[in-house]
Amino acid sequence: MEAAAHRPGFAGRQGELAHLTQLWEASRAGRGTAVLLVGDAGMGKSALTETFAATRTDARVVWGRAWEAGGAPPFWPWLQALRALARQRGEQVHGLAPERRGSLPPDEARFAMLDATVHALLDAAAERPTLLVLEDLHAADEASVALLELVVDAARQVPLMVVATTRQRELAEAHGRAAERLQRSATRLDLGPLDADAVAELAAARGLDGAELHRFSEGHPLYLQELVRLRAHEPTSTEIPPTVEAILTARLAALTAPARETLGALAVFGREAVDAELAAVMERDVRADLAEAVAAGVLASVRCERGPGHRFAHILLRQAALPAAPARWHARIGRWLRGLAPVPWSEVVHHLREADDPGRLSAVRAAAAVAMEQLAFEETLRLRHEALALAEVDPPPVAARPADESAPPQTGPSEAPSGGAAERRAVHLELAETQLVTGDLQAGRAGCVAVAAEARAAGDALALGRAALTYGSVIVAAAVDDRLEELLEHTLELLDAPAPPDTPAPPDAPA
Ligand SMILES: Nc1ncnc2c1ncn2[C@@H]1O[C@H](COP(=O)(O)OP(=O)(O)OP(=O)(O)O)[C@@H](O)[C@H]1O
Ligand SMILES: [Mg+2]
Structure with missing residues (x-):
């Protein structure tokens, strides 16, 4: 499959890629579409979306990600996506269409702001076909989901495709009624396990037994990846950890004690943290720990909003790295963030809330x-x-x-x-x-x-x-x-x- 070439190690999902491509063709022709890509944690929503996006050379592609660990400011995924869009168009954007607010009363200002945001997006798409990816919608704030509903409704006659990834149960829990409405107005694509052929393809590339891998992983991509990694590092081991969490915990346990401590504090920050902030809260140099975790595939370096940082390779790794008593760290992080200017109040509240400070x-x-x-x-x-x-x-x-x-x-x-x-x-x-x-x-x-x-x-x-x-x-x-x-x-x-x-x-x- 053409798409697979763009993401090394990606296998299967031909049907889903073909479906997404078909929807993209319709969007590009001016019949905008929205897709809700639904699947459990680690089922491969991000991998599929990234693979699909990588082949959209005929599109402007922008991403917004909700923070699964909490603490993001309102409209966060949209702010990211709109800033990315503005950068691509050589413009500057700080908030959501602030120029339209003026001195209107709040409810009218809100309507004007959302309306202007929707139209800015439609204008950009009219200029060049656009693929907008919103990752982890279940973790987004209510206002962001409300804005998505407006965009989905307005996109039907412009070359805009919106792909929102989400986990079903979490979405229903966090956004019940809005989630139901979205599922009616968008095309829902459910992602299940990888089939035996895809597993065999992945296994063959590493000289492993495809049938055995499929039997143990049942095609669950994250579990599969972790089993492959385990086999690569311990080829003689016959013990198969029963769950993906068990594998991840074992992986973390193999790191040095300082690295584990640093990962624990990072996990309290969230899925990612700014290196300088992590070091300040830990009151020590954490560079060697971060490098160790990157080498072990636990972290990846990323550019965060406030500077260079590191991000857990998967949210379940973050979960596994959380320290036994995180409240102490939450309090330290919350108080430290409070000293920043401007103060990131949403994050401060999140940490102080967790710490009951x-x-x-x-x-x-x-x-x-x-x-x-x-x-x-x-x-x-x-x-x-x-x-x-x-x-x-x-x-x-x-x-x-x-x-x-x-x-x-x-x-x-x-x-x-x-x-x-x-x-x-x-x-x-x-x-x-x-x-x-x-x-x-x-x-x-x-x-x-x-x-x-x-x-x-x-x-x-x-x-x-x-x-x-x-x-x-x-x-x-x-x-x-x-x-x-x-x-x-x-x-x-x-x-x-x-x-x-x-x-x-x-x-x-x-x-
Ligand atoms: N089709 C695939 N081929 C090979 N590896 C895959 C495939 N799909 C997913 N993976 C791998 O499985 C792991 C989990 O995938 P991914 O992060 O995309 O899951 P997700 O559904 O986005 O999870 P979450 O809900 O936690 O965000 C990743 O390491 C990814 O590279
Ligand atoms: Mg994901």
């Missing part, structure tokens, strides 16, 4: 503010709910907070007082505000009213005023809102009253 609440609030800037409403809401749950369970005492803990980005009500009940009210109000701007008026207003009642009882005029203003920030009809009037009156009353001794006067309140 006390700095988590302020990081979650900051990440929510950033997600809102990116108009990733789903992620913002999720983070706002998380912040409220944290503030309710464990209100951090004001005095115990280190200086850097008080610095979520200065957007909206995040500048509100920090610590204890006052912080909980601020966090609650942030949730209410997000609900209001994302269209859930009922929940948003109920949140404002609840915060206002609490603030009034506590004599917190600042929070009461903010609750009233947030409540009134979305005008539904040109009618007088009694509730709003009442909240504003309560605020004025409280401002007139002397402050109770245990609440500091709000900094900007009139004397």
Whole structure:
């Protein structure tokens, strides 16, 4: 098969390659298609997609990969793909079509941004047939999946082919309804094990017994590859590890202790890490360890967003390398990343969450503010709910907070007082505000009213005023809102009253 020549060691999959090629021909002729390539971990989705993409010399090919280990910012796979597309066209892109946002209200800005992104993609495809690969869709954020749905619907009349790889169970778990819709609008291609002929081909190339390999691996490509590797390194061994995980664990166990420790820390970072960041967190030189792991085929060097790095050859290797007690590493990594400028808040939150670190609440609030800037409403809401749950369970005492803990980005009500009940009210109000701007008026207003009642009882005029203003920030009809009037009156009353001794006067309140 023509395609196999482009990826050494690739075998079989003629039927799938022919099917993809047929869909590509239709796309290239202006009838855009979308393919959902579904298969279990290690079944060969990436290998097939790479082989197929390598033969598309008549296309512009761009990739976006979701982070399976968590912590990626909203829209991450799209940002990667759009940046790659921009680079190929000699343009600069930082976000998703930011030029269209202007001063629109958030919901309109979001619509305009997604619409502009879809059209930028369609324009690029009209200029040159484009193959867009989105890897590991199950690990993508909700907003990314929503954008994919828009692209799939819009692509039908342009030379654009979208191939999204995914694992079925994880996709259904993470994106239930959207996944169902996607499966209806895209062509679903299910990837099963390799057939006996493909296994025989792989075995013959290495002088191995094809029938035996097929019997043990049942055609599962990752297991097969690992068995082949085992045979190459230990030709006399007769013991066959029962699972792919067992082989991978054995492979890691053969490395030196420092290399294993480095791989453990890298695995806590995720599927990949920047070399300099890994070394900083480990507080030692890790170059020899990384080289050892590359030589053993455990890692590959890659270019990460923030610099040169290393990536596990497979996510299951990352799983096998995870240390027994990763929380300590998560805390160190989260705190270290917090010192970067700009702070990668999504990653910080992910690590502090895994570590159950006390700095988590302020990081979650900051990440929510950033997600809102990116108009990733789903992620913002999720983070706002998380912040409220944290503030309710464990209100951090004001005095115990280190200086850097008080610095979520200065957007909206995040500048509100920090610590204890006052912080909980601020966090609650942030949730209410997000609900209001994302269209859930009922929940948003109920949140404002609840915060206002609490603030009034506590004599917190600042929070009461903010609750009233947030409540009134979305005008539904040109009618007088009694509730709003009442909240504003309560605020004025409280401002007139002397402050109770245990609440500091709000900094900007009139004397
Ligand atoms: N057709 C094939 N011929 C030879 N080797 C293959 C083939 N398909 C997959 N492999 C090998 O099997 C291993 C797993 O494949 P791959 O990474 O493509 O799986 P995947 O389905 O993308 O897994 P995941 O869901 O974890 O991303 C890789 O080492 C790959 O090179
Ligand atoms: Mg893959």
